[in-house]
Amino acid sequence: MSGQTKDILKVAMPKGRIYKVASKLFREAGLPIPSDFDDTRKLIIELPEVGMEFIMAKPVDVPTYVEYGVADIGIVGKDVLMEENKDVYELLDLGIAKCRMSVIGLPDWKPTMNPRVATKYPSVASAYFRELGQQVEVIKLNGSIELAPMIGLADRIVDMVETGQTLRENGLVEMESIFGITSRLIANRVSYRMKNDVIQGLCDRLQATLAKRE
Numbered sequence: 371m372s373g374q375t376k377d378i379l380k381v382a383m384p385k386g387r388i389y390k391v392a393s394k395l396f397r398e399a400g401l402p403i404p405s406d407f408d409d410t411r412k413l414i415i416e417l418p419e420v421g422m423e424f425i426m427a428k429p430v431d432v433p434t435y436v437e438y439g440v441a442d443i444g445i446v447g448k449d450v451l452m453e454e455n456k457d458v459y460e461l462l463d464l465g466i467a468k469c470r471m472s473v474i475g476l477p478d479w480k481p482t483m484n485p486r487v488a489t490k491y492p493s494v495a496s497a498y499f500r501e502l503g504q505q506v507e508v509i510k511l512n513g514s515i516e517l518a519p520m521i522g523l524a525d526r527i528v529d530m531v532e533t534g535q536t537l538r539e540n541g542l543v544e545m546e547s548i549f550g551i552t553s554r555l556i557a558n559r560v561s562y563r564m565k566n567d568v569i570q571g572l573c574d575r576l577q578a579t580l581a582k583r584e
């Protein structure tokens with residue numbers, strides 16, 4: 371059944387590091403999320419007191435659930451939004467899970483004849499090098515991207531940097547920062563019209579909470 375046909379607001383909530391900071395933000399905004407949900411293996415969490423249901427998703431899948439309307443709204447990193455390019459509304463910058471997308475390499479990197487770039491974000495990386503007019507072969511990996519230049523799979527990577535610890539511990543350097551990343555609140559286009567009051571109400575509440583944080 372489509373998320374748009376029910377009264378409950380369905381929220382695609384990424385598991386993992388975003389959930390930790392997003393649930394904190396929701397609590398600060400006055401939404402009572404019991405702390406025992408933090409470690410649960412349940413994939414659908416009902417919050418009847420606030421008329422919500424959390425769909426606990428893999429972060430990269432959040433825009434898909436929202437585009438198809440099985441979730442009315444979702445929380446997702448700008449990195450995933452840029453890579454997935456789904457047809458959803460971006461409603462609010464939540465300012466959480468802050469990091470940046472960067473080009474990274476070994477300190478002695480030099481241009482090569484057949485440059486290879488490894489990344490979890492092939493679309494973002496291809497667009498970036500295309501705009502620079504540089505031809506590169508993009509290799510898709512799913513994690514531990516920093517390994518690629520260390521073991522000779524690629525000469526550079528496009529990946530996220532937060533504290534820089536992963537780079538430092540692996541002898542890599544940030545060569546260029548491409549764009550800043552924070553998590554965003556997104557909405558299904560139909561849900562945004564049909565459930566405008568409740569979605570806009572939540573948006574205003576989160577915005578007011580963020581303003582207090584500043």
Ligand SMILES: Nc1ncnc2c1ncn2[C@@H]1O[C@H](COP(=O)(O)OP(=O)(O)OP(=O)(O)O)[C@@H](O)[C@H]1O
Pocket residue numbers: 384385386387388428429430446447448449450467468469530531532533551552553
């Ligand atoms: N080091 C980081 N610091 C801050 N935010 C980050 C960092 N790494 C990732 N993020 C943000 O958090 C989001 C989710 O990252 P996370 O590592 O939880 O999931 P994932 O690696 O995509 O999924 P999974 O661990 O399930 O494979 C990213 O899309 C990005 O927006």
Ligand SMILES: O=P(O)(O)OC[C@H]1O[C@H](OP(=O)(O)OP(=O)(O)O)[C@H](O)[C@@H]1O
Pocket residue numbers: 512513514515516529530531532533534535536537
């Ligand atoms: O600058 P830092 O604070 O070190 O953070 C950056 C690291 O965090 C992310 O990896 P993640 O922990 O998601 O693991 P992954 O390699 O499995 O993607 C990202 O891909 C970097 O490897």
